[in-house]
Each structure stands twice: as C-alpha cells, then as structure tokens.
Amino acid sequence: MPYKERDIEKQYYTIGEVAAQFDVAPSLIRFWETEFEDLKPRKSKKGNRLYSPQDIETFRTIYHLVKERGYTIPGARDIMKQRGPQLKEKVDVIHSLEKVRNFLVQLRKELDVAGKQQNPAQQPEQ
Amino acid sequence: MPYKERDIEKQYYTIGEVAAQFDVAPSLIRFWETEFEDLKPRKSKKGNRLYSPQDIETFRTIYHLVKERGYTIPGARDIMKQRGPQLKEKVDVIHSLEKVRNFLVQLRKELDVAGKQQNPAQQPEQ
DNA sequence: ATGTCGCGCTCTTTGTAGGGCATGGGGCGG
DNA sequence: CCGCCCCATGCCCTACAAAGAGCGCGACAT
Incomplete structure (x- = not known):
C-alpha cells in the first residue's frame, strides 16, 4: 500500500x-x-x-x-x-506524488520570498 | 516460376x-x-x-x-x-518521479545559493 | 492475338449513428 | 436566493459506413 x-x-x-x-x-x-x-x-x-x-x-x-x-x-x-485493486494503488501513488509536488511548489514560493534573487527553477509539469 | x-x-x-x-x-x-x-x-x-x-x-x-x-x-x-501496456503504467510512475527529482535537484541549487534559512515549511495540506 | 464486357476489388469523398456529456426547466430546502 | 435535485432534450464530435468511381484481369467472341 x-x-x-x-x-x-x-x-x-x-x-x-x-x-x-x-x-x-x-x-x-x-x-x-x-x-x-x-x-x-x-x-x-x-x-x-x-x-x-x-x-x-x-x-x-x-x-x-x-x-x-x-x-x-x-x-x-x-x-x-478486473484490475481494480492493482490499479487503485497506481492511482494512489500518482496522487501522492502530486501532493508532494504541490508541497514543493509551495515550499519554493516561501523560499523565493525569503531569498528572492536567483532564477526560479522550472516547475515540473503534469 | x-x-x-x-x-x-x-x-x-x-x-x-x-x-x-x-x-x-x-x-x-x-x-x-x-x-x-x-x-x-x-x-x-x-x-x-x-x-x-x-x-x-x-x-x-x-x-x-x-x-x-x-x-x-x-x-x-x-x-x-510505449513498448507494452504494462510497461506504460510503470513508465507513468517513473516519469512522474523523474520530474519530481529534477525539481528537487534544481531546488537544492537554489538553496545552496540562498544559504540556510530557518523558515520552517509547513506540512502539505491535504 | 485482340477488343470488350463485366465482375470483383480497390480507391477517395461524403454521410451519419451514437457516445458523451451540457443545458434548460421546474421544484425544493437551508 | 443560491445551490442542489431530477428529468428531458440538445448537441457536438468520434468513429466509422456507405456511396460513387476507377482499375485490372479473366472469359469469350472475333
């Protein structure tokens, strides 16, 4: 899980x-x-x-x-x-990754406010 | 013939x-x-x-x-x-992970430049 | 040999049923 | 009154099917 x-x-x-x-x-x-x-x-x-x-x-x-x-x-x-349970785990993983990504995006925002001078990292898509 | x-x-x-x-x-x-x-x-x-x-x-x-x-x-x-249906689903996950990893690598660069901040990031909501 | 007829298969272009929703109307409740 | 309820109907593409026309090949007569 x-x-x-x-x-x-x-x-x-x-x-x-x-x-x-x-x-x-x-x-x-x-x-x-x-x-x-x-x-x-x-x-x-x-x-x-x-x-x-x-x-x-x-x-x-x-x-x-x-x-x-x-x-x-x-x-x-x-x-x-047919493949409900297996599939659900994959979807869960992807969703968890999306949450992590959102967290990181937010984290970078805060760091930008604190540091604010260098070129911002490209945001991962999808 | x-x-x-x-x-x-x-x-x-x-x-x-x-x-x-x-x-x-x-x-x-x-x-x-x-x-x-x-x-x-x-x-x-x-x-x-x-x-x-x-x-x-x-x-x-x-x-x-x-x-x-x-x-x-x-x-x-x-x-x-892709090169197979099952492989495709794995590739989805791997691709997502690679994007996150690239983002983290870039983020670390920024942190090196910005120096250490004690600004505690909050847990991801949701 | 050779015209030519017709049949079967192909081609491209145009038509269309239905899947996948969206919208609008009338009503209710918090 | 705003947001949700339940229908019913509307409607736009997707995913093909049908239509119409052309080629080539075998048969049969010439």
Whole structure:
C-alpha cells in the first residue's frame, strides 16, 4: 500500500465541491454515476449527494482512466472490475506524488520570498 | 516460376484479406491509417495498399487496444508510443518521479545559493 | 492475338449513428 | 436566493459506413 497520509479530510463533500476539485461540471459527475456502479454516494434526506473520501477515490480512479489514460467508459468499467485493486494503488501513488509536488511548489514560493534573487527553477509539469 | 512468385505474393496482403482476417470492414482499416502513424502499408503503383506481416502485427496491436481493451483512438496512440501496456503504467510512475527529482535537484541549487534559512515549511495540506 | 464486357476489388469523398456529456426547466430546502 | 435535485432534450464530435468511381484481369467472341 502507498503510505498513509495524515490528512484532515472532511467526512462528506457536495457535488459542487467535487466538481471544483477536479475541474469538471457537476453534470459529468451525475452522468458517470449512471455509468459506473461503484460511484454511488450517500444522499441526504433532501436527496443531495454526499461524497465520502472513499467516493472521491473512486471518482479519481474513473477520472484517471477516462480523462488521462483515454479509456472509453465501457473500457474503464472493465478495467475497474478486473484490475481494480492493482490499479487503485497506481492511482494512489500518482496522487501522492502530486501532493508532494504541490508541497514543493509551495515550499519554493516561501523560499523565493525569503531569498528572492536567483532564477526560479522550472516547475515540473503534469 | 510459380514457386518464386507465390512466395513473393505471400509477403503482402491486400486490404480485403486483412479485413477478412480480423472480421472488420476495409473502411475501418483505411480510417485507422489516418489515425495511427505506425499503420502505413506500402502501396502498389496503382495505389493499392500492400500489408506486410509487420503491418499485420501493428494492426493487431491497434485492434487489441481499441476493440478488446476499450481505449479511445487517442488513448491507444499514447499506449502505442510505449513498448507494452504494462510497461506504460510503470513508465507513468517513473516519469512522474523523474520530474519530481529534477525539481528537487534544481531546488537544492537554489538553496545552496540562498544559504540556510530557518523558515520552517509547513506540512502539505491535504 | 485482340477488343470488350463485366465482375470483383480497390480507391477517395461524403454521410451519419451514437457516445458523451451540457443545458434548460421546474421544484425544493437551508 | 443560491445551490442542489431530477428529468428531458440538445448537441457536438468520434468513429466509422456507405456511396460513387476507377482499375485490372479473366472469359469469350472475333
């Protein structure tokens, strides 16, 4: 397993928060809910979707397959059935690396403010 | 004469033969030719496509990715650039790590120039 | 031999069904 | 009133298929 990060995670997110986090439209999240069995968030009494951190992970996996790897929706469904656990670890690793990257970017900002004179390092992409 | 000529003929397949072998329409093979750089068969003087065994292998790979694994065409193109589906996923991780490493190397350079600061960086949030 | 007819295969260009969402309307609740 | 709910419908590309035209080769007659 990838290392466990000590995040203070909210228990539930609204669809708007999830949409903002991944920069997608809420309609896309609702649409994927009709396409992927695994993406079934809780709902409040009123009917609003309540996304747990686990739901976010599921969404992230789908997002990775469809938007970053180029699977069709049926193709992504198959992969999630067959190689779900293995795949999840890879996605976790990539996500952890992205967090580290964000941290480093922030760290450099602080160092720039403190030192501020030399040419800034090129920021890693992706 | 029959021996030699038959041998030469077997070096190449027509589009109809390839289509029959994979049970697809010739139009699909031509379309994929416009989408995948690697699928460029020789052409006769007349302009007819001549598929070598290597071309057949290339087509088989594309067929596998698009029809059996469920990749989109852009997704399959990306995979084709690599040297194998499993390798590709490893390469993703390695590539990410290399980017982070390059960033860190550059960051260390900056720290050498800037000298030591006691400004404690915060843990990455999230 | 040689015209020529037709058939099968190919070519390129143009048409199109459906996948993958987005948008708009009407309603509700905090 | 803003944000979310649920539909229904709209709509733009992707991923091919169909249409229309041309070549070449065998058969058959000349």
